[in-house]
Amino acid sequence: MRIGYYAHHHGSGHCRQADKLAALLPNDARAQLTVFTSLDINSYRFTAIDEQQIVRLNAEDEHPDDILAGRAGEYWQPASLHYSPVGNGDIQKRSHQILDTIFQRKIDLMIIDVSVEVAMLCRAASIPYLYVRLPGIRDDAPHLGAFTGALALLAPYPKALEFTHTSEWVCDKSLYLDFISSQKAESYTYESFIDILAKLSVGGEISAPKSTNLPSIETQLTDKSGATIPIITVIKGYGGHKAIDEKLPELRSLLPDALIVSLGPIDDDKRCYVDISTEVDDVTPFICHSNYLMMACGLNAVAQAYHYDTPLIVVLMTGHIMNKPSWLKR
CATH class of the missing domain: 3.40.50.2000 (Glycogen Phosphorylase B;)
Structure with a gap:
């Protein structure tokens, strides 16, 4: 057929x-x-x-x-x-x-x-x-x-x-159909995730220095159970990222010492509220090893995050036909 x-x-x-x-x-x-x-x-x-x-x-x-x-x-x-x-x-x-x-x-x-x-x-x-x-x-x-x-x-x-x-x-x-998953993702250890962050902080787009500086705190992040600095990954797609970007100032205000990573598009005037802004081919290590995730409830993102126990902060996208309240059951 x-x-x-x-x-x-x-x-x-x-x-x-x-x-x-x-x-x-x-x-x-x-x-x-x-x-x-x-x-x-x-x-x-x-x-x-x-x-x-x-x-x-x-x-x-x-x-x-x-x-x-x-x-x-x-x-x-x-x-x-x-x-x-x-x-x-x-x-x-x-x-x-x-x-x-x-x-x-x-x-x-x-x-x-x-x-x-x-x-x-x-x-x-x-x-x-x-x-x-x-x-x-x-x-x-x-x-x-x-x-x-x-x-x-x-x-x-x-x-x-x-x-x-x-x-x-x-x-x-x-x-x-249940969630349609991508092909089996590569397995990442927490140490390899921290190594990815360290490389991004050197070679990726990194915002103006704030209270967090990855190279200096890398030793504090090598063991997730004893880490003192929370890692928050904000995941956005090109279907609409401005609603999430608008939350970044408040997120930074609430958690001034957190390491905030923005994956996907970001408005230029919001870059100062994150530590790293970049785009990656595989978000799996960020979903698996961050302390918190922040994203809208897009189908592909939820399908991937669904299989991990990382706490998820949901940004609701308003609209008369775009409400997704059922995701909040997760």
Whole structure:
């Protein structure tokens, strides 16, 4: 069976989810997988599939000369869509890219990672699809329409974390996949983690000196059970990091002597509140050996942190369809 996977453009998490799924497929099925995304190669590099299996779509941003805006308001905006500019050339081109690729590559089934609009495009074109359903409150008309039009729903999290008010028919239509983990991560000792921090403090982006200075306290951190300086790792993705950055001044004020590590994007004016700001390929040692983690409840981050007992400080991301209260059960 030839499968297509549409990965939503918001952040790199949807591409990462597609990559993890691809890694689980048998070789012959993986070779026939096509991923559709508007992220460029610098925003996310796939590891489980080749570049020729990726269709780089036109962006779907609004233009000043669009006939109607993406959210045109009552009586102009179809209730089945979240976002639908009229007269937008890029969206016309990306729609053609999707449908033409499905036809040319004889794709049998699409997996739609949260895009209501692409789901409706497939349903209108008589293309069968599975819809990836993220946790939280998603009972608005566009989401319910996408759920209804799908052959089945994929829930990449444990059923135990399902939101209590989710409709019974949605649960019945969902296949719960538990958390989809990346390939087995390398095992890191606490000493190797401290060595990583020491190297980052020399070669990475390090903020102006504060009360903590890693080289001078490295000897105090070699034994986690006797460490006197807590290590707090703040993990952020490109899907939205500003809400977490806004908490950094308060975090530094509450814990002036802590070693605060920021992984992922960070606003320039917030760098002074952390000791190390960098990006890494593998967050496993930070999740495993930090004293505390601070992050939003993104699906990929939770899937990885779920298997460790490191205390987690959750920064809730507000929004009418983006609430994730069920994660707080953890």
